[in-house]
């Protein structure tokens with residue numbers, strides 16, 4: 001476990017940027033069968049397929065359609081817009097089409113097309129609501145090989161990391177609870193998580209950020225989110241008004 005911790009810290013220290021981090025991760029752990037849930041424009045897929053020579057198969061999972069079940073994320077645009085986004089994503093990975101398998105559908109719709117214990121790595125970046133992350137973690141976990149990894153985005157200590165208007169983001173701490181339930185080691189990196197599916201390791205949660213994930217309670221997450229909203233909606237505009245008034249006098 002400390003070996004994994006050292007490797008992750010070293011990748012993180014040399015790659016602050018998200019795509020660079022995952023691209024080195026996939027290369028270093030020699031991941032051959034990789035899946036990504038939530039593709040949008042395909043930037044992440046194209047980067048990994050360009051950088052990581054280890055990849056033999058890359059599953060791209062996304063419905064590329066408007067989801068009408070309360071998933072009010074900003075990424076949930078109209079069907080027409082999604083069609084353009086889909087075309088762009090397909091064009092972006094054209095250079096690697098012999099490795100790519102596009103599965104157009106939600107996790108629940110396509111999961112049966114992936115054999116159990118076949119993936120070296122899956123990156124979860126689809127529906128970040130409580131419903132979405134619950135379905136994704138529970139359905140994808142059996143698809144990962146023993147020794148393989150589940151990583152993901154929006155592992156945010158705040159309940160509203162992007163906007164107050166969408167559903168709360170609950171990837172953190174839900175994934176911590178999931179790792180505890182499955183007795184697996186979990187690592188929190190800035191905004192990202194890595195969980196290993198092990199044979200005989202025990203649950204642990206290692207915060208590699210130096211404190212962002214100190215408190216795993218929902219209470220702390222709500223308080224951070226409300227602070228963020230107060231600052232954005234009231235404190236910052238008030239500060240700017242006072243500053244302008246002082247300039248004018």
Ligand SMILES: C[S@@+](CC[C@H](N)C(=O)[O-])C[C@H]1O[C@@H](n2cnc3c(N)ncnc32)[C@H](O)[C@@H]1O
Nearest residue numbers: 038039040043044062064075106107125126127
């Ligand atoms: C944040 S974007 C993905 C960004 C991409 N991973 C990247 O790094 O460039 C989220 C995507 O998740 C897709 N999505 C939403 N619900 C989903 C679900 N249940 N299963 C799979 N994908 C989903 C949306 O259509 C959207 O394109």
